[in-house]
Amino acid sequence: MAANPKSVEFALAPEPGPVKSTGLAKTLEANAVPLPGRRRASITELVPASLRHDMIALAAYDRAAERDFAPGHELEDWLEAERDVDATLRSRYL
Numbered sequence: 001m002a003a004n005p006k007s008v009e010f011a012l013a014p015e016p017g018p019v020k021s022t023g024l025a026k027t028l029e030a031n032a033v034p035l036p037g038r039r040r041a042s043i044t045e046l047v048p049a050s051l052r053h054d055m056i057a058l059a060a061y062d063r064a065a066e067r068d069f070a071p072g073h074e075l076e077d078w079l080e081a082e083r084d085v086d087a088t089l090r091s092r093y094l
Helices: 024-030 049-066 074-093
Strands: none
Touching: 049 074
């Protein structure tokens, strides 16, 4: 006895369009109340320190390159890169 294979067709859902930011996520994050007995994880608990350091170093290098490596702004470059990387990590993982 040969079984008759049934033909099944699947339709793929269309690709979603770009997501527009409404600011809702920021509002929810700003007003979030932690559940009792739970705390939010810190960036250092979610991302290895060595990876975070490398991300900051690359971002600081990019900042220095944008101003043709003019001396005297190394600390400023690093601190701004650190803020940018932490903000990016927070928005993605926290």
